[in-house]
Amino acid sequence: MKTAVAYYSLGGTTRSYARAEAKARNADLIELTPKTPYNRFTAFVRGCLEAVKQKAVALDGMPLFVGYDRVVLMAPVWAGYPAPPFNSAVELLPPGTEVEVILVSGSGNSEKSRAKVRLQIKKRGCTLTAQRDIRASR
Numbered sequence: 001m002k003t004a005v006a007y008y009s010l011g012g013t014t015r016s017y018a019r020a021e022a023k024a025r026n027a028d029l030i031e032l033t034p035k036t037p038y039n040r041f042t043a044f045v046r047g048c049l050e051a052v053k054q055k056a057v058a059l060d061g062m063p064l065f066v067g068y069d070r071v072v073l074m075a076p077v078w079a080g081y082p083a084p085p086f087n088s089a090v091e092l093l094p095p096g097t098e099v100e101v102i103l104v105s106g107s108g109n110s111e112k113s114r115a116k117v118r119l120q121i122k123k124r125g126c127t128l129t130a131q132r133d134i135r136a137s138r
């Protein structure tokens with residue numbers, strides 16, 4: 001099964017988990033880079049609003065998920081929702097792809113946002129096979 005691990009990370013925590021995940025699965029590692037990068041400030045004032053609205057932002061380059069049987073999407077949780085580059089990646093998934101979602105947060109994730117992510121993947125015509133939350137203490 002050909003697998004890609006696609007991730008966004010602002011502070012590096014999700015990157016570490018994504019690297020480990022890709023290594024363990026022998027998967028390709030794809031970094032999602034927003035065209036307009038976030039910093040701590042813009043992440044809070046702009047990114048959180050975009051995250052809550054499940055808004056996609058323009059990415060630098062076009063990650064191609066064609067040819068993968070499974071894509072593992074990883075992102076930090078911002079204001080309870082996946083950081084916006086996660087949404088951009090979902091929009092690029094070929095329908096029919098098996099998807100796993102792994103979100104990294106400081107204090108966990110709500111069931112409401114988990115349900116919204118499930119719906120988002122379903123609307124894309126993809127199958128969510130696993131949904132995991134990592135509580136990262138730093």
Ligand SMILES: Cc1cc2nc3c(=O)[nH]c(=O)nc-3n(C[C@H](O)[C@H](O)[C@H](O)COP(=O)(O)O)c2cc1C
Pocket residue numbers: 008009010011012013014015040043044047048076077078079080081104105106107108109136
């Ligand atoms: C803008 C912003 C919003 C955040 N919102 C939440 C939140 O709602 N709930 C939570 O548990 N952690 C929240 N966090 C913490 C991050 O999810 C957590 O530190 C994560 O590990 C960061 O991953 P990264 O280092 O890959 O960017 C937030 C962090 C940032 C920068």
